[in-house]
Amino acid sequence: MSVMSTIPHRELRNHSTEILRRVEAGETFSITNNGRTVARLVPYSRSPLDALRETGRVSAVRQVDLEAIPPVHGVSSREILDDLRGEEWSSTSTPQPC
Numbered sequence: 465m466s467v468m469s470t471i472p473h474r475e476l477r478n479h480s481t482e483i484l485r486r487v488e489a490g491e492t493f494s495i496t497n498n499g500r501t502v503a504r505l506v507p508y509s510r511s512p513l514d515a516l517r518e519t520g521r522v523s524a525v526r527q528v529d530l531e532a533i534p535p536v537h538g539v540s541s542r543e544i545l546d547d548l549r550g551e552e553w554s555s556t557s558t559p560q561p562c
Contacts, residue, residue, distance in 0.1 A: 470494040473502070 473495055476483055483493060487505055495503040516522040 468492045468494050468504075470496060470501070473497050476505075 469491065471483070471493055476493070476495055483505070487493065487507055490507055492507070493505040494501050495505060510518070513522070517524075
């Protein structure tokens with residue numbers, strides 16, 4: 465477990481290159497302004513999704529062609545919601561308090 469260093473924003477401004485090197489090496493900083501913590505500077509950590517994006521294995525969807533999605537017939541949205549809730553609801557049902 466690493467110890468977080470606390471530094472005033474002026475120190476970050478005046479020594480940003482050195483502080484960023486230390487962050488890259490794994491150190492974490494709490495940044496203060498007038499003695500009050502206002503930010504935390506932590507090493508970057510790639511998420512699994514970021515790693516997949518960087519290798520080109522996945523990409524963000526830019527546009528969805530809703531016409532390409534086949535319609536579902538025979539089941540109403542109310543029936544789907546009832547099934548998801550695991551309860552019998554009707555349009556006249558009143559939700560019961562928990």
